[in-house]
Amino acid sequence: MSLATLDAVCSMNSSRLLMPGIGYALREQNRYVLNDPAINAVEITFERADDPLRIDRYLGDQEFDHVGIHALKLSVASPDAPGHNYLETLLAIAEENNAESISDHLGFTRDAHHGVEMGHFAPPPFTPAALDATCHNIDFVQTFFGRRDRRFYIENIAYLFQFEGTLTEAEFLWRVLRNTGCGWLLDVTNVYANATNFGFDPYDFISEVMPAADRVQIHLAGGFFDEQAGMYIDSHSEPIPEPAWNLYRHALDQGRSKVDAVFLERDQNYPDERGWRREIRQVRAIAEEICSPH
Amino acid sequence: MTTLTSPSLETYRDQIQRCAQTMALGYVEDVRPFLANGSKIEQVKLFTDGNLDKRIDKILDQVELLKPVFDQLEDLVSEYILEVPLAAYDTGCSDGDRFLRWLGLTQVATPEQQDYIACQLARHEVENVARQNRLGHVRFQELRSMTERLKEELGTNPKLRVHLNPIRTWATFQTTVLLGEEATIPAHVMFFACGNQIRTSAFEEAGRYFVEELTTHGPLTLRDWKRLDRSVSCGELMEFCRDAAEMGFVAFG
Numbered sequence: 001m002s003l004a005t006l007d008a009v010c011s012m013n014s015s016r017l018l019m020p021g022i023g024y025a026l027r028e029q030n031r032y033v034l035n036d037p038a039i040n041a042v043e044i045t046f047e048r049a050d051d052p053l054r055i056d057r058y059l060g061d062q063e064f065d066h067v068g069i070h071a072l073k074l075s076v077a078s079p080d081a082p083g084h085n086y087l088e089t090l091l092a093i094a095e096e097n098n099a100e101s102i103s104d105h106l107g108f109t110r111d112a113h114h115g116v117e118m119g120h121f122a123p124p125p126f127t128p129a130a131l132d133a134t135c136h137n138i139d140f141v142q143t144f145f146g147r148r149d150r151r152f153y154i155e156n157i158a159y160l161f162q163f164e165g166t167l168t169e170a171e172f173l174w175r176v177l178r179n180t181g182c183g184w185l186l187d188v189t190n191v192y193a194n195a196t197n198f199g200f201d202p203y204d205f206i207s208e209v210m211p212a213a214d215r216v217q218i219h220l221a222g223g224f225f226d227e228q229a230g231m232y233i234d235s236h237s238e239p240i241p242e243p244a245w246n247l248y249r250h251a252l253d254q255g256r257s258k259v260d261a262v263f264l265e266r267d268q269n270y271p272d273e274r275g276w277r278r279e280i281r282q283v284r285a286i287a288e289e290i291c292s293p294h
Numbered sequence: 295m296t297t298l299t300s301p302s303l304e305t306y307r308d309q310i311q312r313c314a315q316t317m318a319l320g321y322v323e324d325v326r327p328f329l330a331n332g333s334k335i336e337q338v339k340l341f342t343d344g345n346l347d348k349r350i351d352k353i354l355d356q357v358e359l360l361k362p363v364f365d366q367l368e369d370l371v372s373e374y375i376l377e378v379p380l381a382a383y384d385t386g387c388s389d390g391d392r393f394l395r396w397l398g399l400t401q402v403a404t405p406e407q408q409d410y411i412a413c414q415l416a417r418h419e420v421e422n423v424a425r426q427n428r429l430g431h432v433r434f435q436e437l438r439s440m441t442e443r444l445k446e447e448l449g450t451n452p453k454l455r456v457h458l459n460p461i462r463t464w465a466t467f468q469t470t471v472l473l474g475e476e477a478t479i480p481a482h483v484m485f486f487a488c489g490n491q492i493r494t495s496a497f498e499e500a501g502r503y504f505v506e507e508l509t510t511h512g513p514l515t516l517r518d519w520k521r522l523d524r525s526v527s528c529g530e531l532m533e534f535c536r537d538a539a540e541m542g543f544v545a546f547g
Contacts, residue, residue, distance in 0.1 A: 052425035112316035119345035129306035
């Protein structure tokens with residue numbers, strides 16, 4: 001092999017290393033566009049794939065460079081560690097679909113192991129006690145998943161209210177990532193929503209937390225500003241807003257070389273085929289622009 | 295499972311329990327003392343209202359069969375969610391199931407309505423059985439995919455065994471509302487998984503007897519089955535097996 005050819009191969013490899021996988025959070029409404037050339041990754045929401053009567057694997061015959069499983073009920077900020085059955089079922093879905101990662105949210109959905117479920121995650125109080133419980137639970141989860149080579153990522157959530165605490169959210173998240181070594185599922189739109197609703201700089205937030213994360217995945221979505229509530233609602237029902245695109249660029253720049261995948265979420269007001277393809281191609285185009293070695 | 299214990303964690307546990315238990319039922323006042331400066335109780339209410347609305351929609355999906363026979367179904371679900379919180383690790387149709395049991399305890403249902411409730415509960419139970427025995431479900435459906443070819447060998451292949459679908463449950467209907475006027479009541483109905491669908495089959499006494507024999511003795515060749523039960527002919531067994539395979543609750547292998 002000539003030196004010139006070798007250089008070209010190295011360049012391709014390094015480009016591949018830097019470029020994250022790009023794809024959608026899988027919904028039945030976007031399954032038909034998953035063969036788009038812009039897509040080489042996919043995220044499966046566990047609760048959607050967990051259909052007891054399903055016979056074939058959830059992904060069908062399609063193969064992707066990156067597959068992530070996204071869970072909703074690990075409730076890592078609860079005082080109790082997640083239940084064994086839930087973890088086992090998560091792993092089974094991950095294995096069946098060749099997923100390399102599992103993620104869930106930095107919050108609590110239930111009070112205790114045999115207690116009640118709220119239906120959605122609330123933010124923990126940003127206190128040392130909550131930090132201890134959260135890190136303990138993430139360690140527990142990582143030990144469980146790590147036995148079968150699945151990496152765990154924790155997502156920063158969008159919240160409508162905050163509990164009294166002694167740390168900022170960025171400090172809390174920074175410590176969670178540093179103490180546990182888990183990956184960060186950076187939901188850019190959640191940062192944008194919280195910054196809008198609670199008055200902090202979203203760029204500073206990402207810059208502050210990013211050094212604590214070894215590996216990163218990114219979520220993008222679109223919501224709307226609820227005039228009555230005076231809050232930005234992360235409804236996954238609209239196109240990605242312009243400020244979130246800009247924040248995405250900043251996130252890629254800050255997370256250069258450690259962003260594994262970018263997933264776009266949409267749960268309502270589904271676009272037509274052109275809309276699905278246009279938005280994911282924009283996600284890829286920006287990643288290529290920022291992550292390309294040249 | 296390990297549990298953390300320290301004074302600060304016990305305080306944390308108390309806080310999370312108080313907040314989660316109250317928010318799960320849509321009440322928010324108990325959360326007020328824990329809110330940060332700048333956060334308002336109305337924002338907590340926005341959070342809990344959104345969660346409860348989603349819960350209502352999910353339950354209505356899970357008890358879809360009842361819509362034609364309960365005029366005030368949405369009101370009943372709304373009443374239920376303010377009385378009974380969502381259980382931790384709510385899975386599949388578990389909340390819908392609890393609603394149906396709550397309905398049975400709190401409402402006086404007509405016999406027709408009771409049949410609808412029994413039918414919906416049985417459909418959920420099939421899903422629960424499949425969840426607990428996923429391997430059994432997948433293996434049986436694999437066997438079923440060969441049934442069309444193998445049923446031709448039923449009378450000639452002495453090694454061919456008859457397998458009963460493991461993903462099944464029974465319900466008893468007291469009226470003909472779901473079965474048609476011709477049905478004999480009370481009717482014993484089997485609910486079973488067929489691919490990713492749920493099918494039903496109402497049985498006369500003879501059919502139930504065959505199913506019970508297969509349940510008790512496991513997969514059987516026709517010869518062994520005939521040895522166990524000399525009162526039936528091979529022809530009767532073959533006819534039952536072919537019909538059952540056609541419906542999807544028996545497979546050969």
